[in-house]
Amino acid sequence: MPDMQTYSGGCHCGRVRYQVTTALEPVMSCNCSICQKRGYLLTFVPRAQFKLLSGEDDLTDYQFNKKIVHHPFCASCGISSFGTGTGPDQSEMVAINVRCLDDVDLDGLTITSFDGKSL
Ligand SMILES: [Zn+2]
Numbered sequence: 001m002p003d004m005q006t007y008s009g010g011c012h013c014g015r016v017r018y019q020v021t022t023a024l025e026p027v028m029s030c031n032c033s034i035c036q037k038r039g040y041l042l043t044f045v046p047r048a049q050f051k052l053l054s055g056e057d058d059l060t061d062y063q064f065n066k067k068i069v070h071h072p073f074c075a076s077c078g079i080s081s082f083g084t085g086t087g088p089d090q091s092e093m094v095a096i097n098v099r100c101l102d103d104v105d106l107d108g109l110t111i112t113s114f115d116g117k118s119l
Helices: 033-038
Strands: 005-010 017-022 027-030 042-046 050-054 082-086 092-097 111-114
Touching: 017 042, 017 092, 027 033
Parallel strands: 027 111
Antiparallel strands: 005 017, 017 050, 027 042, 042 092, 082 092
């Protein structure tokens, strides 16, 4: 298993900031309607490994389809740096947009394709 590390991340304007502890594996590129348009690279962590440091009041929630997953974005700069939802066992999960983490070499990641379009 790769090592877990604590990363900082957030939106473009800096209002939304968070910390997340993750091994950055797997990182998924998904072809579902929202991932494709937003260009997400996602990794998932249990809610306990995620801490929103600032920007809660700047987030606008966005939901679609079955409205199970929250896709919040910064109302100031429009960047969607994470999402929240529940895993198969109903535990709270956070989807981290790996593109929004500080100091991550995206070219060094192994990206797994996920066929979310077919779900
Ligand atoms: Zn912002």
